[in-house]
Amino acid sequence: MSTLNLLVLVSMAYVMFLFIVAFVADRLAMQGKKAWLRSPLIYTLSLSIYCTAWTFYGAVGSAARNGFEYLTIYLGPTLVMVSWWWLLRKLIRIGRTQKITSIADLISSRYGKSSLLAAGVTILAVIGTTPYLALQLQSVTLSFAVFATQADGTPLENQNTLALWLSLGLALFTVLFGTRNLDVKERHDGVVMAIAVEAVVKLVALLSVGIFVVWGVSGGLSNALTAIDASEFGHWHTDRSRWAGLIFLSAAAFLCLPRTFQVLVVENDDESHLRTASWAFPLYLGLISLFVVPIAVVGLEVMPDGSNPDLFVLTVPLALGENGLAMLSFLGGFSSATSMVIVAAIAMSTMVSNHIVMPIWLQLRPSGASVSGDVRAAVLLARRISIVGVVMLGYLYFRLSSGGEALASIGLVAFCGLAQVLPAMLGGMFWRGATRLGAFAGLTAGFATWLYTLYLPSFGAGTILPLSVIEHGIFGLTWLKPDALFGISGLDQLMHALLWSMLFNVAAFVTVSLVTFPSPLERLQAAQFVNIFEHSASTRSWSRSSAQAEDLMVMAQRILGATEAQALFSRYARTQGARGNLPDPTPEFLEVLERELGSSVGAATAHAMVGQITGGMAVSVEDLMAVADETAQMLEYSARLKEQSEELSRTALELRNANQKLTRLSIQKDAFLSQISHELRTPMTSIRAFSEILRDTDQMQPEDQSRYASIIHDEAQRLTRLLDDLLDLSVVENGQVNLNLRDGTLRDALDRAVSSAGIGEDGGKLAIERDTAKEEIVLHTDMDRLSQVFINLIANARKYCDAKSPRLVIRVMQEADRVVIDFQDNGTGIAPEAVDMIFEKFARVSDQKAGGAGLGLAICRQVMTRLGGSVDYVPASRGANFRVVLPYRTAMAAQ
C-alpha cells in the first residue's frame, strides 16, 4: 500500500503545486506583470490542451491495436497550424474584434446573433464533451487502479469515490480560477499558466518513458527500429479511408472542440503569438507522438497477453521496476486529464451560462435586463453553477458507462459530433452567402445523423437504441440501418458516420443557404466576418476593459467635445482611484456617461451607443463613430449658425445706435449753425447799417459820426469776442488746449478775477464778499484757465443779478478730497426750467441783457472738465448759486 499512499501524496502535492501556480499567475496578472505570462511560449503550451489523457494513454493503445493510425490524430492539428496564415489568423482576428467568447458565440454572432443557433451548438457541445470528461475521469481511476493492483494485487474497489473526489476537486479549481474575474470576457491567466505547466509535465513524462524504452530497454535507436520491424505490425498497414478520414476529423476537431477553441481563440492575447505557435505546436505534437510506437512495441513484448494496451505508458515502467518513472508517467496522465477537464469546464460553462441559462433567466425576470449590476452577478453565478454541472455530468456519465469502452473510440465519437460545427464555421468565415437557416439546417442534419449512426449505437446495442433498430433499421427499414445507411455497408462505423453526417450537413447547409435570404444584421456580420482584415486594420493588443474605455472616450469626445469629455473621464478616473485618465467602465460610470451623452443626443440614442460599445456588437464601433461624427458635426454647425446670428443682431444694434447718434449730431450741428449765423448776423447788420449811414450821409454832425463809429467799433469788438469764444470753445472741446500747469494760491486767482470782472464797463457796482483767510490754498493747476472760469462766473453775476444792490458771496470750503468754491448772488436766480440749458452753447437765460454770445458757461464747463473738476448750478434758498469743484489732488500736488 505504501506505493499507493505515496501516489496519493504525490498527486495531492502536485495539485497543490498547480493551485499555487495558478494563484501566483493570477496575482502577477493583477499587478499588470503580464509580459511573460502571455508569451508566445505559454500560448503554444496552452494549445496542448488538445492532447488529453486520451492522447497520453490512448495513443499507445491505439498504436498497439491499429498500428500507425494514431498519427492521424496529430497530423490533423498540425495541418491546421500550418494553415495559420489564411485560416487561424482570420479566426483569431474575428474572435478578437467580435469579442467572441466560445464557439457557440462565434456561430451565433456570424448568423445574426441567433440565440437558437447558439443554444443548438451548446447542446451539441455538451453531448459531445460529456463522454470526453468521463474518459478523463476513467483514465485517472484506471491509472490509480494500476498502482493499487501492483501494490497488493487486488484491484481498486472504490473507483467511483475516487472519481467523485477528483471531479469535486477539479470543479473547485475551475470555479476558483475560471470565474475569478468579474469581467466575463477577461482571460484566465491562472488557468492558462497551470495548463502550460501541465503541458510541460505531459511532454516530459512521455519523452522520459520513450527515452527509457528506446535507450534503456531496446538498447538504442537502431535496435528499437529493428524491434518495430520485427514486431507484429512490422509492415505499413492502415485502413486508407480511416487514414484520410481521421486526419480530416482531427483537424476539424482541433478547430471545433470547445476547449481548443477556448485556448486558441478566446484566451489569445496577441495575434503575433500565432506566428510562434504555427511551428512550435507542430513540434510539440511531433515530440508527443514520437515514442508512441516504440512504447507500444515494447509493451506488447513485455506485458502479458490480455493486459490493457491503453495503460502501457504506465505499466511498462512499473513492470520493469522503474517506480519513479512510473510515477512521472502517472503525473503526465494526471496532468492531461485534469487540464482537459478544467478548460473544457470553463469553455462549456461559458456556453451554457451565456446561451442557455442567461436567456432563460432574463425571460423569467419580469423587468428584463435593464439593471446592469444585477446581471453581472447573475452571470457569474450561472457560470459557477454551469461548471459544477458540466463536471458532474461527466462524472454521471462515467458512473453510467462504468468504463468498458476502449478509450480512443469515445474520443473519436466526440470528435465526430463536434466536427458538425465545422461547415457552419468555415462557411461563415469564407462565404458571405451562408445564412442562419442554412447553418441551422446543416447542424441539425449532421447532428441527427451522427446521433443515429454513431453516438447512440456507441452505448451498445439495446442500451438506448433497441437491438431491432441496430439490426434491421428504424421501423424495420433496412436502408436506415445505423451502420449501413442506404444499404452501403462494409465501411468502418466511424467513417460511415463521418461520411454521411458531413455529407448531409454540408448539403443541407449549402442548399438552405442558397434558397434563403439573410437578415440585415446577418449581412452586416457576414461582411465583417468574411472581410475581417478590411474591417480591422490594426491589431489591438490592449486588454478589453481599457479598449472599451478608449472607445467610450473617443465616442464621448465626439459628442461632448474633447475638453468636457476628458474632464468627465479623468474626474471619474480619480474617484475610482484608477491610474491614468481612463476610468474602468463600471456600471456606475456608464450610467453617468450615458446621462451626459443623453443630454446631447437624446436618451435613447445614448443608451444604444453605450450598449453597443460595452455589450454585444450588432453594429460596429466604426458605424457608431460615423453616426456620432455626423451628430457632432450637425451640433457644431447649428452652434456656429447661432453664433453668427447673434453677432449679426449685435452689429445691427450697434449700427442703430450709431445712426441715432449721427442723427442727433446732425440736428445739433444744424442748430449750432443756425445759432452761430444768427449771432454773427446781428452785429454784422448793425455794422453794415451804421457804416452805410457814415458813407452816404454827407454832412453829419461830428458827435453823430463819433457815436456811429463807436457803435461800429463796439459791434466789431463783440464780433471778435464771439469769434474768440468760439475758437476757445472748439479748442477746449477738442482737447487741443495745452494746460499751463503751475503753482498758485486760490486767492490770487480770485483776486485777478474780481479785479478784472468786478467792475463792469458800465460801472455797475457789485459788492463782493470774500473770506480771504480761507482762500489761502495752494493749487497746482492752470491758473489762467481757472481765473477765466471765475471771471465768467463773476461777470455773469454782475450782468444778471437783478437785486437793487447786487451782492456776490464767494465761499471756499475745503473738503476731504476736494475744494468747493460757491458763487452765490442775491438775485432771483435762474428759473428751474432753464437750469438744464445754461451750460449749453448759445444758451442765454433771457434776452434782456444780450451781452454775450451765450458761450461763457459752456466754456467754463469744458475748462473745468479739463482741469479734473466741475462747475454746476446748485439751487439755493435765494439767488443764483454756482459751485466750482476742484479735486483736492490738484491742490495737494502743489504742496
Place this chain on the structure above:
Amino acid sequence: MDAARVAPALALILWSIPMLWPQTGEGTVSSASALIYIFAVWAGVILLTWGLSRFLVEPGETAPADDGPDRLP
C-alpha cells in the same frame, strides 16, 4: 504569402502518400521506414513553417523583430 497558403496542401499531399503504399504482399513498406518518412516530413513542415513565420509580414504591419521567436523565456 502564397507559400503560406501552399504549405498546408504540400504537407497534406506528403502525408497522403502512405495511403498509396501497398498494404499486403511484396513491396510493403517496413514500419521503421514509414515512421522515419512521416517524422521527416513532420520536421520539414516545422522548419518550413518556422521560416515562413519569420518572413511573412502582414499588410500594413512592420516586419517581426528578428529576436521575436528566439526571445522565449
